[in-house]
Amino acid sequence: MPDIGFRGDTIVEGRESDSDEISRLRDEISRSRRRLGSSLVALEHRVQEGVNWRHWVRAHPLSSIAVMALAGYMVGRWHGRAADTA
Numbered sequence: 349m350p351d352i353g354f355r356g357d358t359i360v361e362g363r364e365s366d367s368d369e370i371s372r373l374r375d376e377i378s379r380s381r382r383r384l385g386s387s388l389v390a391l392e393h394r395v396q397e398g399v400n401w402r403h404w405v406r407a408h409p410l411s412s413i414a415v416m417a418l419a420g421y422m423v424g425r426w427h428g429r430a431a432d433t434a
Contacts, residue, residue, distance in 0.1 A: 397403045405412040
């Protein structure tokens with residue numbers, strides 16, 4: 349295994365100088381921040397779609413009708429029982 353030593357600000361054995369490595373790391377951090385930013389925007393869009401009832405009705409019309417029919421039935425039964433006890 350060859351020895352790796354320092355000569356000035358350059359690492360021997362063809363390695364990057366400190367300033368080149370710092371520049372490379374800054375570029376990598378910048379790319380990571382951009383990817384994270386775009387991922388957050390995509391996540392925000394998906395969350396907004398997930399809580400938007402209009403999106404669900406468009407995406408699943410038959411299931412939406414079934415859920416609304418069941419909800420209507422349950423409200424009717426509950427309302428009917430409340431009227432019987434009054």
